[in-house]
Amino acid sequence: MSTDLTPLWDRPETAQFWPQDYGRVLLDEVDSTMAQARRIAPTAAGHTWIMAKRQTAAHGRRGRPWAAPDGNFAATLLLRVGGDPARAALRSFLMAVALRQTLAMSVAGDRLANKWPNDVLLAGGKVAGILLESNGQGGQVDFLSIGVGVNLAAAPAPDQVEAGAFRPTALADHGASVSPQDFLFWLASHFADQERQFREFGFDPIRRSWLAHAARLGEVITARTMRDEMTGTFDTVDADGNLVLLTASGRTAIAAADVYF
The missing domain is CATH 2.30.30.100 (SH3 type barrels.)
Structure with missing residues (x-):
């Protein structure tokens, strides 16, 4: 195993795979990467990934708290998209497909499944979640924020999980180890591929990729x-x-x- 701790985007042999036209902001601590995306959206020049080592006020869908132990992945992609909100919202599926591809670099792909509307499961437990927020005017979206949380190092403790919520799991629980920086590198690359496909061919190929690994399809x-x-x-x-x-x-x-x- 390599002991090189240099981020993949700074290594000569891999830097080329960071997607062009996507910036990145790396923070030690922030209230939440989604909140940071809202703050920088008015002045952002284009697509920007925002990743934080620690979040002090992270949340998931419907304002639910999102626990993020040290070593887990917390990031938001601020995406300049334009267009109507319904089309922009389809990008949750693009991110889910990209998330599954990135996780499949560390664990067997057949252990991963997409749970509608915006979770990824590992061996039946929730390993990743996605949150979307948009801002714009006149019925059009200017920026879309796609928040991503992944349990890389640890799953939340039982008392941090909402009653009735899906059982959480972590990548490390299944013998895999990946740093948040490396995870961001490959997730950014995979998402950019999905975004290009979406712009060129529409939603259908994304929809079929998502359904190919859908949890409980037909049940x-x-x-x-x-x-x-x-x-x-x-x-x-x-x-x-x-x-x-x-x-x-x-x-x-x-x-x-x-x-x-």
């Missing part, structure tokens, strides 16, 4: 929205990124929900 799951709960067979993800369930009352497309199985 019965439960989706809980803010207002109700639906149980049915996970049929597909449609062209708009909606979860499609086959229920007793027919085929139902769900735009936003928490999924349980």
Whole structure:
């Protein structure tokens, strides 16, 4: 094993793989990388990755706290995208595909699965989560912030996990070790490939890549929205990124929900 601690983006043999047109900001500590993305968005020149060693006020979907022990990965991609919010939101699937590709460099790919709408599972436990925020005006998105948290070194302690939440796991629990800096390097490269594909060919190839590794596809799951709960067979993800369930009352497309199985 190499003992070279130089970041991959500074090594002559690998620096070429850092994607062009993507900047990076590396912080020792911040309240949250998502908050930092909001602060720099008005003056950002273009796409920017923001990574922090420590976050003091990290959160996940619907404001839920996100625990980030030392050695885990916490970053936000501030992406200058333009266009309508629905299309911008599809980039959660791009990031999920890129996350799975990056994790598969350290563990067997068949142990990884995509959980709708924005988690990646390792051996049935949640190893990574994605959070999206956008800002713009006139019904158009100027910047999209994609927050990514990955349990590289440790999973949150049981008392830090919300009741009923999916069981967390860490990459280190499965005998793999990767630094946050190296993880950022390869995640940035994989995401840039997905973004190019999305811009050239649209969402369908991304959707098919995501579905190829979807957790519980073809099985019965439960989706809980803010207002109700639906149980049915996970049929597909449609062209708009909606979860499609086959229920007793027919085929139902769900735009936003928490999924349980």
